[in-house]
Amino acid sequence: MMIELIPVGIFIGAMAGFFGIGGGMILVPILLVLGFETKDAIGISIVQMVFSSIYGSYLNFKKGSLHVGEGIFVGFGGFVGGYIGGYVTQFIADVVLQFLFLGVLLFALFRLFFSQPHEGEGRTRTLGKGLLFGIGLGIGIFSITLGVGGSIILLPILVGLLQYPIKKAVSAGLFFVVFSSVAGLISRLSTGTIDFGNGLVVAVASLVGVAFGIWLKDHVTSKNHKMALLALYMLALGMLVKKIWF
Template sequence: MEILSLDPLYLVALLAIGIPTGILSGLFGIGGGAIIVPFMILLGNDIKIAVGISIMQMIFSSIYGSYINYKQHNLDFRDGIYAGFGGLIGAAFSGMVVDTIPSRILEGVFTLFIAYSLVKFFKANAEGGESRLGNGIGARLFLIGGSCVVGVFAISLGVGGGMMLAPLLAYYLGYSSKRIVPISLFFIIFSSISGFTSLALHGYTDYKQGFLVGISSIIGVRIGIWLLGKINAKKHKYALLVLYCLILVFMLKKIFLG
């Protein structure tokens, strides 16, 4: 098997990163790319290949995680469909974006998105609140349009978009942080499949590494969903803000210090 041709330590590293990434996916509704992309770059992969690996593993964790959330009645299926539809459209353009935009610019855009998300999510109420856009067609169109924009840029950056979608749902639609998680994870199914197809057609994927990280992330996602059920909304929001800060510091260090 080709997988067995990988260096044993490298193989262990891939399996090891998948489990904690899966935990974060289940707990925060993220694809885990914000963790995997820097890690894969650290292992010597170009950022564009790292993006492809990251997106491939998201297919595994998001499908399994959404299945668990559905069985436990945690998923707002209607909102998930709206978000997923927008993500499906936006992610289809990711291969073209990765093909034309230099890696350095992609890293800068990713860092700006994280900073924006941090500010918006900090302002949002952890328990949820009144939608700034109401509850009618305007809110649904915003959900589709916002998810589409997130899909374009998130997949191009190697992240599922959960970290970018979360502040939009919290700040503009008044969703609680814990309600957001299942919707974000469901959104990632559509954006990751569409994005993976686009990236694969452009040659930006490593199937062996993506498969290994994806399989191990399935173990972690069940743990993450279990933890989500044990933590209150306020603590969940604070934990997510800490994650944003850590990723922002890492990316700023990489951009300015190499």
């Protein structure tokens, strides 16, 4: 099983770098197809997200595409929420987690589909620090419970509601994952509910893909980036539906 997880990790890392996601939205369904239980898949996903988000955010910062600014308040909220979410998972049945994940994917598809890509910074809206913290808190609780970094929820909010340029939103989304995933890892480790061995295999392999994904992100148009995001969400949705009903 470990050998199979190496190419999975590289692929997920590329997705994380390119889309600004932790990778859980696609990794969890893949692990379910490979035969892992939902809660084990979520644990492996959290380990991978810690590695890919920290490395990816470092690369984005070096390239100048990550501006911390307001993101730090969302991040702190995500840390608190992610810590809480790590405890919540063990009390929720697998089938409930799967349907929650399905709802998140449908929400993300709806928001992104009806958003307009913005290239410039002029139309970006701002929010108060307290509200930003609250958004991060809610996303952190919900996302880590599902084994995703939260960017899957944050990206549609940034692009669809706050009118962020999509590439700025992608970098901000991956930065958010640092906070939520680290907190989720801490709380999940304290409950002993993480498959750390398989998680490290996927996580280390993902670092190779992250660098490629970020390079690719910087060489595509915003319109094509959005179309690729929609395709990714559809893929994850299809895999999850297959797991639930077939």
